[in-house]
Amino acid sequence: MLRSSLVNRALLRYIAKRIASAAVVLVLISFFAFMVIQLPPGDFLDSYVEELSRSGMAVDSSTLVALRHAYGLDRPMIVQYWEWVSRFARGDMGVSFIYAKKVNLIIAERLPWTLMLTFGSMLVTYGIAIPIGIYTARRQYSTADFLTSFIAFIGMATPGFLLALVLMWFFYLSFGVSVGGLQSPRFIGQPFSWAKAGDLLMHLPVPLVVIGIAGIANLTRTMRATLLDELGKQYVITARAKGLPESVLIRRYPVRVALNPIISSGGWLLAELFSGDTVAGIVLGLPTIGPVMYRALLAEDMFLAASCVMVMSILTVIGFLISDLILAYIDPRIRLD
Amino acid sequence: MDDRLSRRAFLRYATAASLVTLSITQMDGDDAHNPARTEQKPVPRKYKEAPMLAARVASGKLPPVEERLPAFPFVRHVAKIGKYGGTLYDQAESPGGRFHFDGTLIVAAQETDNGGRLIRPHLCDSVSATPDFRSFEFHIRQGLKWSDGVDLTADDVLWWWWNEARNTTIFPEGPRTFKVGDNFADFTCLDRLTFRIGFREPFRPCLNLSASEYMAFGSYFGQPAHWMKQFHKDFNPDADNIARKNGFAAWYQYYMMVREYMHPVVNKPHVAPWVRVASTTTHDIYERNPYFFEVDQEGNQLPYIDRLFVQVVEDHRLQEARRATGSVSEGVCDMSQISIFEKNESRGHYAMRHWHLADGSECMFAFNLNHKDSVKRKIYNDLRFREALSYAIDRRRINQTLYFGQAKEWQATISPNVSYFDSEWTSHCAQYDPAKANNLLDQVGLRRVVDEPYRLGPDGNRFVSVVIFNKQNFPVELLEFVRQDWAQVGIEVIMKEADFRYREWLCRAGNQDCTCWNGDMVEEIAAYLPWVTKWNPQEVLFYAIDWWLWYYSRGKSGVKPPQDWIDQFDRMAAWYSAKSEEEYQRLGHAVWDFFSRQLVCIGTVGFAPQPVVIADGLQNVPEDVHMGYGTMWAKSYFVQTYYWDLPEKHA
Numbered sequence: 001m002l003r004s005s006l007v008n009r010a011l012l013r014y015i016a017k018r019i020a021s022a023a024v025v026l027v028l029i030s031f032f033a034f035m036v037i038q039l040p041p042g043d044f045l046d047s048y049v050e051e052l053s054r055s056g057m058a059v060d061s062s063t064l065v066a067l068r069h070a071y072g073l074d075r076p077m078i079v080q081y082w083e084w085v086s087r088f089a090r091g092d093m094g095v096s097f098i099y100a101k102k103v104n105l106i107i108a109e110r111l112p113w114t115l116m117l118t119f120g121s122m123l124v125t126y127g128i129a130i131p132i133g134i135y136t137a138r139r140q141y142s143t144a145d146f147l148t149s150f151i152a153f154i155g156m157a158t159p160g161f162l163l164a165l166v167l168m169w170f171f172y173l174s175f176g177v178s179v180g181g182l183q184s185p186r187f188i189g190q191p192f193s194w195a196k197a198g199d200l201l202m203h204l205p206v207p208l209v210v211i212g213i214a215g216i217a218n219l220t221r222t223m224r225a226t227l228l229d230e231l232g233k234q235y236v237i238t239a240r241a242k243g244l245p246e247s248v249l250i251r252r253y254p255v256r257v258a259l260n261p262i263i264s265s266g267g268w269l270l271a272e273l274f275s276g277d278t279v280a281g282i283v284l285g286l287p288t289i290g291p292v293m294y295r296a297l298l299a300e301d302m303f304l305a306a307s308c309v310m311v312m313s314i315l316t317v318i319g320f321l322i323s324d325l326i327l328a329y330i331d332p333r334i335r336l337d
Numbered sequence: 338m339d340d341r342l343s344r345r346a347f348l349r350y351a352t353a354a355s356l357v358t359l360s361i362t363q364m365d366g367d368d369a370h371n372p373a374r375t376e377q378k379p380v381p382r383k384y385k386e387a388p389m390l391a392a393r394v395a396s397g398k399l400p401p402v403e404e405r406l407p408a409f410p411f412v413r414h415v416a417k418i419g420k421y422g423g424t425l426y427d428q429a430e431s432p433g434g435r436f437h438f439d440g441t442l443i444v445a446a447q448e449t450d451n452g453g454r455l456i457r458p459h460l461c462d463s464v465s466a467t468p469d470f471r472s473f474e475f476h477i478r479q480g481l482k483w484s485d486g487v488d489l490t491a492d493d494v495l496w497w498w499w500n501e502a503r504n505t506t507i508f509p510e511g512p513r514t515f516k517v518g519d520n521f522a523d524f525t526c527l528d529r530l531t532f533r534i535g536f537r538e539p540f541r542p543c544l545n546l547s548a549s550e551y552m553a554f555g556s557y558f559g560q561p562a563h564w565m566k567q568f569h570k571d572f573n574p575d576a577d578n579i580a581r582k583n584g585f586a587a588w589y590q591y592y593m594m595v596r597e598y599m600h601p602v603v604n605k606p607h608v609a610p611w612v613r614v615a616s617t618t619t620h621d622i623y624e625r626n627p628y629f630f631e632v633d634q635e636g637n638q639l640p641y642i643d644r645l646f647v648q649v650v651e652d653h654r655l656q657e658a659r660r661a662t663g664s665v666s667e668g669v670c671d672m673s674q675i676s677i678f679e680k681n682e683s684r685g686h687y688a689m690r691h692w693h694l695a696d697g698s699e700c701m702f703a704f705n706l707n708h709k710d711s712v713k714r715k716i717y718n719d720l721r722f723r724e725a726l727s728y729a730i731d732r733r734r735i736n737q738t739l740y741f742g743q744a745k746e747w748q749a750t751i752s753p754n755v756s757y758f759d760s761e762w763t764s765h766c767a768q769y770d771p772a773k774a775n776n777l778l779d780q781v782g783l784r785r786v787v788d789e790p791y792r793l794g795p796d797g798n799r800f801v802s803v804v805i806f807n808k809q810n811f812p813v814e815l816l817e818f819v820r821q822d823w824a825q826v827g828i829e830v831i832m833k834e835a836d837f838r839y840r841e842w843l844c845r846a847g848n849q850d851c852t853c854w855n856g857d858m859v860e861e862i863a864a865y866l867p868w869v870t871k872w873n874p875q876e877v878l879f880y881a882i883d884w885w886l887w888y889y890s891r892g893k894s895g896v897k898p899p900q901d902w903i904d905q906f907d908r909m910a911a912w913y914s915a916k917s918e919e920e921y922q923r924l925g926h927a928v929w930d931f932f933s934r935q936l937v938c939i940g941t942v943g944f945a946p947q948p949v950v951i952a953d954g955l956q957n958v959p960e961d962v963h964m965g966y967g968t969m970w971a972k973s974y975f976v977q978t979y980y981w982d983l984p985e986k987h988a
Contacts, residue, residue, distance in 0.1 A: 046837075046838045046841075063513075065508075065509055065510050066507055066508040066509060066510070066593065067593060069589075069591070070508055070589050070590045071506070071590060071593075071595040072586060072590065083586065092584075094584060095584030096584075098431050098433075099431065099432055099433075099601065099618055100432070100433060100594050100600050100601045100602065101432075101584070101601070101618070102583065102584035103584070104584075106618050109617055109618050109619075110618060112620075165654075165658070168658070169658075170789070172662050173684075178659075178662070178664055179655070179658045179662045179664060180650060180655045180658065180659055180664070181619075181648065181650075185426050185620075185646055185648055185664065186988065187422070188619065188620050188646075188648070189615060189617075189620060189622060225684070230826050239910055281653075282651055282652045283652055283654070283655060284655070285648075285650045285651065285652060285655045285659075287618070287619045291651045292618060294651075295431065295651055
């Protein structure tokens with residue numbers, strides 16, 4: 001009793017400490033993110049004018065002065081920062097100039113797609129990588145091991161954008177799936193229908209594979225390596241000597257330990273869930289948050305960019321807190337202090 | 338749709354009309370030869386409309402088509418009478434970003450066609466100028482309505498002028514477009530539908546402005562006052578709250594957002610064939626404007642196609658891939674990818690056509706005549722140097738290699754369709770003649786040294802020029818060809834790609850050696866827009882920014898230009914205030930003769946081919962089009978007349 005309350009108190013103190021330090025980190029991040037976004041010369045308007053000039057349009061100086069004033073870009077950076085951060089703290093992420101919309105609305109529009117894709121690809125990744133990792137560790141240097149290792153290395157080495165293009169083209173040629181995005185244009189904005197659902201299903205494999213492939217390859221290798229380490233340890237030999245069935249032994253002990261590195265890297269996961277895979281998002285034209293953030297950074301659309309960076313930072317901090325707690329839970333060897 | 342009325346003829350009629358009296362006239366596309374008809378009574382006519390609108394009329398949501406159209410709709414002659422329905426598919430980099438069909442959203446007082454020489458009334462049914470071109474009267478079509486059914490009147494123009502353009506909270510400097518010298522134009526409302534723009538000095542380009550984006554209603558010109566007032570603090574005390582609800586800090590911030598037609602604002606009353614009804618981060622949807630004021634020759638209200646769907650595709654490569662797989666209804670194709678496009682024609686359900694770009698030069702080079710370094714300044718200012726570099730360019734090689742021999746191997750200048758065009762300008766120093774180039778360079782004082790590939794400057798030092806450029810539409814290989822050609826005659830240049838902003842900053846400060854850009858705005862209508870073409874020293878190529886500053890500030894800043902340049906600036910100002918057709922022609926010729934002979938912009942090849950993909954079944958698409966900003970891209974080939982042969986297949 002006494003022992004468990006001590007643990008709880010230690011745990012609570014630990015969590016409180018982590019949250020306090022996270023708050024400081026986040027304030028610093030918010031400040032630096034906002035500043036760094038504006039470090040390149042010029043501001044959002046320059047990139048706006050750039051886009052117009054590329055298409056041959058001219059913006060006269062009076063309009064430019066008016067716009068700069070209207071967007072508040074002529075005010076000191078610290079004033080702009082304060083305006084944004086004080087609103088952010090109240091849950092209002094300000095406005096995006098490129099999208100001419102509240103940042104909250106942009107994120108709300110794209111978050112469901114992002115979550116769906118990231119969850120989907122995570123399921124694909126874990127569902128494929130963990131069993132293969134276990135299998136190859138147990139049958140080290142077998143033909144299957146060499147073959148999967150070979151494929152895994154190719155998977156790791158293939159740039160996502162290249163694979164995306166190849167797969168997109170393949171699906172277009174073979175199944176007539178329209179290139180880019182998650183739906184054919186004629187279904188976008190239309191009410192639900194079975195045809196629309198079918199169209200979505202046809203578009204899903206490419207992004208899921210592209211987003212998942214590097215993760216699958218990585219995870220298979222990590223799983224295989226850590227499991228191999230564990231399999232040679234004495235407790236495994238002891239358990240085997242005592243006659244524990246092999247499948248129970250593997251599942252109950254070494255696999256649990258081998259999962260540690262995967263869980264400890266899970267801190268990134270929440271942030272990834274939010275942004276999705278940015279490169280794949282851009283190349284495949286996915287309606288996820290990654291491409292929006294990328295565009296915002298390029299165009300120095302500072303409220304949108306800074307808000308995305310902030311949300312990702314918050315999620316990363318929370319993600320690591322959660323992964324630390326899970327680690328502590330599944331592996332008693334890890335102590336909170 | 339062809340040039341039935343030349344600019345000159347129109348001006349003659351318009352001036353004549355204004356001399357007698359202001360007549361409320363009606364001009365249709367087919368009556369273009371007689372623009373100054375006397376006042377007419379509206380003749381009730383039976384018009385036809387799209388089924389989607391007929392359904393709304395039947396359910397009482399919309400008045401009948403006769404009540405929606407003006408008394409005299411603009412009659413657009415179409416090659417084939419179309420069928421109603423279907424969707425046009427297009428793509429943009431961001432919501433509200435530029436897309437292939439976007440020009441079609443521009444509706445100005447007058448319009449031009451694809452040739453860019455004609456100016457005829459459009460939204461206004463009569464436009465007249467006083468003989469001295471100080472005063473211009475515009476009469477809005479009677480009964481013309483915004484897309485929400487509210488009448489468009491001269492009050493909308495006056496409201497825009499005083500409450501937006503001249504509002505110093507919104508525009509601290511005031512509008513540059515309607516300002517001659519230090520004086521703003523004078524806007525007056527003559528009656529409910531007639532407004533007058535007056536200038537202290539003659540300002541003939543006002544007619545060109547009236548057919549350009551500068552007078553686009555519902556954007557840069559007259560606004561739907563009844564709708565805009567809700568966002569304006571002077572008319573709605575709650576305007577700040579509305580802005581805040583939309584994420585902006587103050588009313589004028591949000592006002593700037595809703596004022597412009599390209600900004601992704603939904604349901605703003607407009608006058609274009611289509612109006613934006615939905616805008617998300619992934620797509621924009623435009624639907625037909627039930628009040629659009631054009632009909633075809635059989636009285637069918639335009640446009641034929643119901644919707645315009647613009648998908649947001651951030652990545653350029655993906656945009657290209659989507660075009661090559663038939664995801665857009667019409668789109669341009671990169672020359673270097675043409676074989677892929679052609680191979681995929683039947684699979685992608687499209688056909689290719691060969692249109693042209695309207696750029697006088699795909700890429701033209703401008704050396705900095707105001708260079709801070711005295712040696713370079715002296716060389717760049719030597720006309721023989723620029724002539725030599727022009728002779729040194731092998732335009733045939735560029736054309737054959739990069740444009741399949743389809744571009745014009747011409748000097749950079751205005752379009753041959755311009756009335757005061759001189760064919761000598763296109764051939765001036767445009768022949769490939771390395772011997773002549775070498776000879777000229779020797780005369781300039783750039784010495785060849787034995788065993789050295791490059792010439793030395795007059796000071797004995799290496800003479801190297803950096804050409805700073807941004808990635809443009811022209812193939813980047815073109816630059817390498819020019820670099821090699823110049824190296825052949827011993828001129829060392831380094832082609833350096835730079836960030837857009839860096840290039841602009843560097844050039845604005847006059848710190849570049851040389852820069853390059855495409856030579857657009859070369860049509861009759863565009864070349865006369867005051868001080869905006871790329872040949873102007875302060876625009877884009879920034880080849881003489883200090884001279885311009887001196888002239889613009891009347892000697893208060895900048896550097897005094899040589900007398901021939903002062904004369905040129907004076908000549909341009911005189912041209913813009915030309916009082917007669919003769920003066921317009923004579924000064925126009927003189928202005929462009931000076932630019933062409935001075936070779937401030939050294940051209941490569943121009944009017945390059947532009948392959949496009951046209952989706953199967955899309956009708957009334959012109960065979961050949963000159964595409965460019967001078968005629969506002971898709972605006973000048975009338976996308977509202979397009980239709981699908983099977984609309985239901987393209988819903």
